[in-house]
Amino acid sequence: xxxxxxxxxxxxxxxxxxxxxxxxxxxxxxxxxxxxxxxxxxxxxxxxxxxxxxxxxxxxxxxxxxxxxxxxxxxxxxxxxxxxxxxxxxxxxxxxxxxxxxxxxxxxxxxxxxxxxxxxxxxxxxxxxxxxxxxxxxxxxxxxxxxxxxxxxxxxxxxxxxxxxxxxxxxxxxxxxxxxx
Amino acid sequence: xxxxxxxxxxxxxxxxxxxxxxxxxxxxxxxxxxxxxxxxxxxxxxxxxxxxxxxxxxxxxxxxxxxxxxxxxxxxxxxxxxxxxxxxxxxxxxxxxxxxxxxxxxxxxxxxxxxxxxxxxxxxxxxxxxxxxxxxxxxxxxxxxxxxxxxxxxxxxxxxxxxxxxxxxxxxxxxxxxxxxxxxxxxxxxxxxxxxxxxxxxxxxxxxxxxxxxxxxxxxxxxxxxxxxxxxxxxxxxxxxxxxxxxxxxxxxxxxxxxxxxxxxxxxxxxxxxxxxxxxxxxxxxxxxxxxxxxxxxxxxxxx
Numbered sequence: 001x002x003x004x005x006x007x008x009x010x011x012x013x014x015x016x017x018x019x020x021x022x023x024x025x026x027x028x029x030x031x032x033x034x035x036x037x038x039x040x041x042x043x044x045x046x047x048x049x050x051x052x053x054x055x056x057x058x059x060x061x062x063x064x065x066x067x068x069x070x071x072x073x074x075x076x077x078x079x080x081x082x083x084x085x086x087x088x089x090x091x092x093x094x095x096x097x098x099x100x101x102x103x104x105x106x107x108x109x110x111x112x113x114x115x116x117x118x119x120x121x122x123x124x125x126x127x128x129x130x131x132x133x134x135x136x137x138x139x140x141x142x143x144x145x146x147x148x149x150x151x152x153x154x155x156x157x158x159x160x161x162x163x164x165x166x167x168x169x170x171x172x173x174x175x176x177x178x179x180x181x
Numbered sequence: 182x183x184x185x186x187x188x189x190x191x192x193x194x195x196x197x198x199x200x201x202x203x204x205x206x207x208x209x210x211x212x213x214x215x216x217x218x219x220x221x222x223x224x225x226x227x228x229x230x231x232x233x234x235x236x237x238x239x240x241x242x243x244x245x246x247x248x249x250x251x252x253x254x255x256x257x258x259x260x261x262x263x264x265x266x267x268x269x270x271x272x273x274x275x276x277x278x279x280x281x282x283x284x285x286x287x288x289x290x291x292x293x294x295x296x297x298x299x300x301x302x303x304x305x306x307x308x309x310x311x312x313x314x315x316x317x318x319x320x321x322x323x324x325x326x327x328x329x330x331x332x333x334x335x336x337x338x339x340x341x342x343x344x345x346x347x348x349x350x351x352x353x354x355x356x357x358x359x360x361x362x363x364x365x366x367x368x369x370x371x372x373x374x375x376x377x378x379x380x381x382x383x384x385x386x387x388x389x390x391x392x393x394x395x396x397x398x399x400x401x402x403x404x405x406x407x408x409x410x411x412x413x414x415x416x417x418x419x420x421x422x423x424x425x426x427x428x429x430x431x432x433x434x435x436x437x438x439x440x441x442x443x444x445x446x447x448x449x450x451x452x453x454x455x456x457x458x459x460x461x462x463x464x465x466x467x468x469x470x471x472x473x474x475x476x477x478x479x480x481x482x483x484x485x
Contacts, residue, residue: 059207074432074474081359158398161430
C-alpha cells in the first residue's frame with residue numbers, strides 16, 4: 001500500500017506541470033489600425049475567442065472576420081468582400097505557445113514571448129511577438145501589439161487604393177480570460 | 182502485489198497523457214465553442230451600386246453616408262455618323278442618395294430628359310441572412326415621385342397636377358453566391374395624366390435584373406423591365422432592356438451601359454421607352470457613383 005501511495009505521489013509530482021489549466025474568453029478584443037496621409041482605417045472586434053493553457057503555456061485565438069466593425073460601412077464591405085474574402089475564409093486563427101515565467105499564484109504583469117501560427121485569408125505564417133500576461137486573482141489578462149503586412153497573407157490591394165492602406169497594419173490584442181474548470 | 186502496483190502506476194501515468202492528447206489542440210476547442218455560439222449574419226454587397234442600370238437595387242447608403250450618382254446616356258447608336266453615333270447628344274441625371282439609417286434612404290434627382298425632378302424614399306424591409314433557417318432574400322420598398330417641368334407651349338393646361346407620376350416598387354433580391362445576385366421588382370406606376378384616355382393611369386410591370394461578377398471588383402449586369410401589353414396603347418412602348426459592366430474602385434462604382442431606354446426614372450423607362458434593340462435604338466452611357474461619408478469626422482480619430 002505504501003508503494004501505491006508513493007507511486008501516486010510520484011505520478012502527481014511528475015505530471016503536475018503538464019496539467020491543463022485553462023483560461024478562456026469569448027469577448028476578447030482585436031483591433032487593427034492603418035495610418036496613411038490619405039486615410040486612417042480602424043476596425044475593431046469584441047467577439048474574439050481566446051484560450052490560454054497556463055499549465056502547458058499554450059495559447060489560441062479564433063475570430064470571425066465579419067465581426068470587425070469599421071467606422072465606414074463601405075470599408076467594412078470592401079474588407080469582407082474584396083480583401084479577406086470572409087465568405088470563403090470566415091475565420092482568422094492563431095495557435096502557439098509562450099515562453100516566460102508567469103507565476104499564477106502571484107498577481108502581477110509578466111512579459112512573455114508568444115510564437116505560433118497565424119492563419120488569415122487561408123495563409124498561415126509563423127509570427128513571434130512580445131506580449132504581457134497579467135495575473136489578477138483567478139483571471140489571466142493578455143495584451144499584445146504587433147504589425148502585419150496584408151501582402152504576407154495574399155491580400156491583394158489594387159494600385160489605385162494602395163496608398164490609402166498602410167504597408168504594415170498595427171494589430172492590438174487584449175483578452176481577459178477567466179479560469180475554466 | 183507487485184503486479185497490482187505496476188498496474189496502478191501504469192494507470193496513474195497514463196491519465197495525464199490522455200488529458201494532454203485531448204486538449205493538445207486548443208484551437209479545436211475554440212472552433213467548437215465558436216460553432217456552438219454561431220450567430221446569423223447579414224449578407225452584404227448584394228449589389229455594388231444603388232441602381233442595376235436604370236432600376237434601383239435593394240441597396241442604399243449606410244447611415245450618414247451620401248451617394249452622388251451621375252447617370253449619363255448618349256444618343257442612339259443608329260443616329261449615324263453625322264451625330265457621331267449618338268455621342269453628340271446626351272441626357273443626364275444627377276442624383277443624391279442619403280442614408281437616414283441603414284435601412285432608410287432618401288433620394289432626389291434631376292434629369293435633363295423632359296427636365297424631370299424625382300424624389301423617393303426606399304426602405305429595407307428584410308435583410309438576407311447566412312446559414313440554414315435564415316431569411317432568403319433582401320427586400321426593399323421604393324416609393325418615388327417623378328415630376329417633369331418641360332415647357333409645352335402648345336398645351337398650356339398641363340399644369341403641375343398633370344405632370345406628376347408615381348412609382349411603387351417592391352424590390353426583392355437574393356445574393357445566390359459571391360458572384361451572382363438577382364432581383365425582381367413588381368412595379369406599380371400611376372400617371373396623373375396619360376397621353377390618351379385609352380391609356381391606363383394605373384400601370385403594372387415587372388422589373389428583373391441581376392449581376393454576375395467576373396472579377397472581384399467588376400461585374401456584368403443585365404436588366405429587363407417588362408410591361409404587359411394593353412396598358413399603354415397610344416405610344417408604341419417597348420420593354421426596356423439594358424446591359425452594363427460595373428467596375429468598382431474604392432468609393433467609386435463605374436458602370437458602362439447599353440440600353441434602349443433614354444430616361445432613368447421609373448415612370449419613364451417603364452412607360453415611355455420607345456427604342457428597340459433590333460432597330461439599333463441603343464443608348465450608350467454610364468453611371469458613376471461616389472460615396473461620401475458625412476458622419477462626424479472626430480469619430481475617426483478615436484484610434485490609439
